Every structure is written in structure tokens, then in C-alpha cells.
Amino acid sequence: MPKMKTSRAAAKRFKKTGSGQLKRMKAYKSHILTKKSQKRKRNLRKSTITDPTNAKNMKKILPYL
Secondary structure (H helix, E strand, O other): OOOOOOOHHHHHHOEEOOOOOEEEEOOOOOOOOOOOOHHHHHHHHOEEEOOHHHHHHHHHHOOOO
16 A cells, blocks of 8 residues: 655644644734734734644545644
């Protein structure tokens, strides 16, 4: 059986936590920042955990992470 391939795009965007969950950065922080409040931009800086509904798909594209 050949090795499974990791999706390199996903591997650059997700990290695994100690408990095995996937950590990701939030979206909507790249442009059109003038109309967004300071509080909203500050909260977008923080990382968050990937939703469990996506966990099955993420396991497929990141088999060795």
C-alpha cells in the first residue's frame, strides 16, 4: 500500500494541539480593516480550535499531522 499524501495547503494552516485537536487562525483579518472595530480585529488575532464537524475531513487530508 503506498503512503498517503498530506494536503500541503492544509498542513501550513493547521497545527495539532496536545490533546489532538486542530488549531487554526481566524479568517477576515487580511484587508478592509478600516470598517472593522478594534475589538473585532483584536479577537481575530487569536487562534481557535477547528469545529468537530470538520474533524473527519481534516483527518483525511492530514493523515500524519
